Amino acid sequence: MTTKRQRIRNGLILVSFFLFPVFFYYLSPALVIMASGEGTINGSLVIFFLLFISALVVGRGFCGWLCPAAGCQEALFLAQDKRVKRGNILKWLIWVPWLSAIIYLTIKTGGYKKIDFFYQTHYGLSIYDLQSFITYNLILFILIVIPGLVFGKRSFCHHLCWMAPFMIIGRSIRNVFGYPSLQLRAASEQCIHCHTCTDHCPMSLEVEEMVEREKMENQECILCGRCVDGCPNDAITYRMR
Ligand code: SF4
Ligand code: SF4
Structure with missing residues (x-):
């Protein structure tokens, strides 16, 4: 949906x-x-x-x-x-x-x-x-x-x-400086490994692996939010930190 x-x-x-x-x-x-x-x-x-x-x-x-x-x-x-x-x-x-x-x-x-x-x-x-x-x-x-x-x-x-x-x-x-900015946050314990985020990512990133490692920073991520909106268990969210 x-x-x-x-x-x-x-x-x-x-x-x-x-x-x-x-x-x-x-x-x-x-x-x-x-x-x-x-x-x-x-x-x-x-x-x-x-x-x-x-x-x-x-x-x-x-x-x-x-x-x-x-x-x-x-x-x-x-x-x-x-x-x-x-x-x-x-x-x-x-x-x-x-x-x-x-x-x-x-x-x-x-x-x-x-x-x-x-x-x-x-x-x-x-x-x-x-x-x-x-x-x-x-x-x-x-x-x-x-x-x-x-x-x-x-x-x-x-x-x-x-x-x-x-x-x-x-x-x-x-x-480098770590000041507040728009980014993704992952809660790996909420991931049910459905692979939806990886399938949806328009930049072909291995999002499920990124969630698993709770390391969402990637220079090819365009912050489109398709992984955020497609995740059935809210394991990925936007945050401003
Ligand atoms: S869409 Fe959500 S639940 Fe499915 S693999 Fe990605 S993070 Fe895990
Ligand atoms: S925000 Fe977009 S580009 Fe970044 S990981 Fe999620 S789906 Fe891929």
């Missing part, structure tokens, strides 16, 4: 996906490089920074509750719900050279000189003509749809996402 909380989450990520053509450029890894080469802080650089800040408190909650790529990927579960077991390192192999290029270009141009949040958009819209529409759909299929269908559930999040590392680093900083 889908709980009210999960219906709300499904609605949020679907609406976010339908609005993706509007916000596409604000999450672009390419435009941030172009803008940095011109000494400009663009919309995506601002958004990436805000994602890092948000992760200091809510971890990868953005991935679970708001990301436009989430709506598309979870809709694909209807066609392909294979679990993804390996490959999380790949996104770091992409992210490190990408971030290095941004830093290099920023230094080369003498630092940022202006902010243009709507850089390369048309009155704030990302997709506004045939060329941008074709580019958008090509990127959507190559980076999100095809990996999801070939490699399994939320393959883009595991293997390719350039935003996830910002949030993983933010979450790691929180874990």
Whole structure:
């Protein structure tokens, strides 16, 4: 049974996906490089920074509750719900050279000189003509749809996402200092080993094992709460501690 909380989450990520053509450029890894080469802080650089800040408190909650790529990927579960077991390192192999290029270009141009949040958009819209529409759909299929269908559930999040590392680093900083933040709590004595949480996890985590060890922190956890809402014996809960 889908709980009210999960219906709300499904609605949020679907609406976010339908609005993706509007916000596409604000999450672009390419435009941030172009803008940095011109000494400009663009919309995506601002958004990436805000994602890092948000992760200091809510971890990868953005991935679970708001990301436009989430709506598309979870809709694909209807066609392909294979679990993804390996490959999380790949996104770091992409992210490190990408971030290095941004830093290099920023230094080369003498630092940022202006902010243009709507850089390369048309009155704030990302997709506004045939060329941008074709580019958008090509990127959507190559980076999100095809990996999801070939490699399994939320393959883009595991293997390719350039935003996830910002949030993983933010979450790691929180874990070092241990201040209150949104997290999961497990009560292993309440677990009846039905395997539902592991089956439901959109990030293919071994949730039942995490519950058994009462160690729910995982850098791939997107705090979506599907394990919380699916558990028949309330062995997993959200907490702010
Ligand atoms: S859904 Fe709950 S009871 Fe079932 S395996 Fe997971 S934690 Fe245990
Ligand atoms: S462990 Fe639970 S909250 Fe984390 S991604 Fe899996 S289902 Fe979502």
